[in-house]
Amino acid sequence: MTTRREREQQVVVEGRVVADFGREFLVELADRRQIVCTRKGKRQDATCGDFVEARLTGSAQGSIERLGTRRNLLYRSDQWREKTLAANVDQVVILLAPKPAFSEAFLNLSLVACDAARIPVVIALNKSDLPEHVAARRSLDGYQHIGYSVITMSAKFDVAPLLPHLENKLTLLVGQSGMGKSKTVNALVMNEVARVGELTASLGAGAHTTTFSRFYRLDRDTAIIDTPGFQSFGLFHLTEDQIGEAMREFRPYLGRCKFNDCAHLSEPGCAVIAAAARGEIGAERLSFYQVLIEQHRELHELHPEWSR
Numbered sequence: 001m002t003t004r005r006e007r008e009q010q011v012v013v014e015g016r017v018v019a020d021f022g023r024e025f026l027v028e029l030a031d032r033r034q035i036v037c038t039r040k041g042k043r044q045d046a047t048c049g050d051f052v053e054a055r056l057t058g059s060a061q062g063s064i065e066r067l068g069t070r071r072n073l074l075y076r077s078d079q080w081r082e083k084t085l086a087a088n089v090d091q092v093v094i095l096l097a098p099k100p101a102f103s104e105a106f107l108n109l110s111l112v113a114c115d116a117a118r119i120p121v122v123i124a125l126n127k128s129d130l131p132e133h134v135a136a137r138r139s140l141d142g143y144q145h146i147g148y149s150v151i152t153m154s155a156k157f158d159v160a161p162l163l164p165h166l167e168n169k170l171t172l173l174v175g176q177s178g179m180g181k182s183k184t185v186n187a188l189v190m191n192e193v194a195r196v197g198e199l200t201a202s203l204g205a206g207a208h209t210t211t212f213s214r215f216y217r218l219d220r221d222t223a224i225i226d227t228p229g230f231q232s233f234g235l236f237h238l239t240e241d242q243i244g245e246a247m248r249e250f251r252p253y254l255g256r257c258k259f260n261d262c263a264h265l266s267e268p269g270c271a272v273i274a275a276a277a278r279g280e281i282g283a284e285r286l287s288f289y290q291v292l293i294e295q296h297r298e299l300h301e302l303h304p305e306w307s308r
């Protein structure tokens, strides 16, 4: 005779990670039941969006036994650690705001990370109800020019411009703290499901800044993942070539430099630098790229043990 508890422990179920609390994960099963899972003895390597097999250890508890193959994985990294953001998403919406003012470096780093992970991107400027949005929107013209979708919206008053982009997709929302990711999720779900950080007079992170990633279903085939804001999108895990290829307007010129191993910093006969001099590549984007490569080299020289 086996006890009920023993029988439950033998049951392996399939599900999807819908919240990543760091040490524990919320896994949604086929019948929409959600169980809290650990991942014992392993690295905490599961992430929101992962398909998993879990062994039941109680009526609403389990342990993740196996991760399914990932279609894609977005993560950031520095010399010390890697942080997964989500897996198996259809697209990323990078949420920006005019106030607090978004960082253009953050935007460029996010674009490189998404491109290197082969995940399509939409750039969304939120808080269009604020007067500062006009200048902020103008600063995004260059991104639209090189082929990115740029939309303007207000989580507070009008999320309609975002809707057609979300349909039948799993979207990952990323952005710095205070841009309005959680407010956007609440507007889409039409409920106060995600805690919004009402900024205090001191500015900085609100009291309700998001601390873990969570998946919200909008309809049967549409869902969105809210993530905690962060300030710097570290790309330590990428190679210099991957970074160069992720600069989409560089692509027509790659392979045309005088030297095969040209890093487009100051080498003679560089096709990328020549294109920038003719105005075919934006000076700010080239300078962002060059500073990134220089920082990347410094970090990798300090930590050769991690370099590929």
Ligand SMILES: Nc1nc2c(ncn2[C@@H]2O[C@H](COP(=O)(O)OP(=O)(O)OP(=O)(O)O)[C@@H](O)[C@H]2O)c(=O)[nH]1
Residues within 6 Å of the ligand: 126, 127, 128, 129, 130, 153, 154, 155, 156, 157, 175, 176, 177, 178, 179, 180, 181, 182, 183, 184, 195, 196, 197, 198, 199, 205, 206, 208, 209, 210, 211, 227, 228, 229, 230
């Ligand atoms: N005026 C205006 N304020 C907004 C809009 N969207 C969000 N906010 C405000 O911006 C602040 C931050 O919003 P959140 O949704 O908590 O921002 P977040 O991106 O989730 O921030 P983290 O969780 O810290 O990463 C709150 O005070 C919101 O009320 C908007 O469209 N217009």
Ligand SMILES: [Mg+2]
Residues within 6 Å of the ligand: 181, 182, 183, 195, 196, 197, 208, 209, 210, 226, 227, 228, 229
């Ligand atoms: Mg939030």
Ligand SMILES: [Zn+2]
Residues within 6 Å of the ligand: 257, 262, 263, 264, 265, 267, 269, 270, 271, 272, 273
């Ligand atoms: Zn070059």
